[in-house]
Amino acid sequence: MEQSVKPASSLPLNPHIAALPPYNAGMNxxxxxxxxGRHDIARLASNENPEGCSPAVMAALASSSFEPWxxxxxxxxxxxxxxxxKLAVDPVLIVAGNGSEEMIAAIARxxxxxxxxxxxxxxxxLHEIEPLxxxxxxxxxxxTPEMGFDLAALEIAITAGPRIVFISSPWNPVGPGLDHPSLQRLIAAVRPGTLLVLDEAYFEFADPGAPDGIEALRDSGIDHVVLxxxxxxxxxxxxxxxxxVCSGLELARVIAAAKTPFNVNAAAQTAAIAxxxxxxxxxxxxxxxxxxxxRTAAALAGLGFGVAQSQTNFLFFDCKSDSSSLAAGLLKQGIIVKAWREAGYEQYLRATIGLPADNDRLITALQGLAAR
Structure with missing residues (x-):
């Protein structure tokens, strides 16, 4: 028997939580x-590594030393x-989380x-949702119109003294990374009382010579966290x-206090060490x-899409029209991508770099859809 939907509760709710925008997690x-209606799905929406993980990880999880009980x-x-x-950082300055998402929530808290x-x-x-x-x-x-960081506007906003600055570099969902002078320019704008949070979730995909946020901030003298x-x-x-990775012991202690206990499960710890x-x-x-x-960026640019410079494992490009319609057309061909729904960005689409065959499918499908 189906359960009827109850009317709205009169229970007072936290207005900050009740008003939060939904997180766009993509399609499973x-x-x-x-x-x-297809089984052969190209999963190009969630920026996963298409090659999987190291065989050493699978071996560690299958080992008798891993005790899930x-x-x-x-x-x-x-x-x-x-x-x-690995990072030449005192472990007391490192806080581990259930994904870097938990660290963003803990920092906000x-x-x-x-x-x-x-x-x-x-x-x-979550850079917006957790503060809200x-x-x-x-x-x-x-x-900027060139799909890059507006350094001048960021510098002015940071100098004004916010409590936290969240910057992702390389930048999700756009793709570019701050170069050395740009990163130093933003670091120099940070005033006492402001925490700079540099989210480097895509750091390992950046070109050789790109800034290492941990090294750039190590002797900066400002309060900071690198994710x-x-x-x-x-x-x-x-x-x-x-x-x-935190700039000081007290900051690390308070962020650790803001997370839940047993937050990183045993499988995750075992796998990460391996x-x-x-x-x-x-x-x-x-x-x-x-x-x-x-290769894929060059092909998309050749089809007339405006492709942002990328230091990540995805491409962000201007569809010149509603990206949700284009994403729906790709889905019919078994290709999952992510249309960006944030206000002002509805014509942009993000596609993960997959295996060569998946990228070829994306290029061919876009070529067909663009020709219509």
Missing amino acids: IAMARALS RYADPACAALRSALGE AVLVPGASVVTVPSFG AAGADVIKIAM RTFSKAYGLAGLRVGYA ALADESWRKASAGRIRTERV
Whole structure:
């Protein structure tokens, strides 16, 4: 028997939460198959690593040393130690999270109060959603017509002294990364009382010589956090593990206090440690994806799309019309992409770099749709 829908509750709700915009998580494969009627789906919407993960990860998860019936280490000590060695950072400054998403929420919870201001760019949805949930005001600096960072506007907004600045570099969903002078320019604009959060979820896909935020900020003297994740280049999206590198012990302590205990499960910790130990796999995989990124971007530009410069494992391009219609046309051919729905960006579409065959399918399908 179907249960009737109850009328709206009179229970007072947190207005900051009730007013939050929905997070655009994209389409899962089961829904894509149901809507397209196809089984051979090219999954180009969620920026996953199309090559999977290191074989060392699968071996570690199959090992008898992995005991899923035991609670995970709530301090993630072994993982933080491995990260500290790799990054030349004291492990006490590293906080591990259930994906870097949890770290964004923990930072907002640890630093923001109602009425505080946050500066960001049209970006990863949680850079806006989590501050709004804390009752903060969010100021977004639009991208330039050339699909890049508006450095002058960002500099002015940062100098005004917001509580937090969230900047993703490389930039999701657009793709470009800050070069060394640009990053230093924004760092120099940060005043005491402002926390700079540099989200480097796509750091491993950047071209050689791109800025390393941890190194750039190490001796900057400003309060900062650098976010990274194992979801993208390391291929652990389904396990949810990311981390925050903090500028000081007290900041790390408060961010850690704002997360839940046992937040990174045992499988995720085991997999992340194994992934870190196989850097050769990660580097080779990222190199192949960079090669495909260049090839696919050139093909899309040749079809007349305005393609943003990318330092990530995806491409963001101007469809010159409603991107949702184009995404629907691609879905009929078994290709999932992500139409951007943020106000002012409805004609932009983001497509993950997949395996060569998937990228060829995307190029061919777009060629056909563009010809109509």
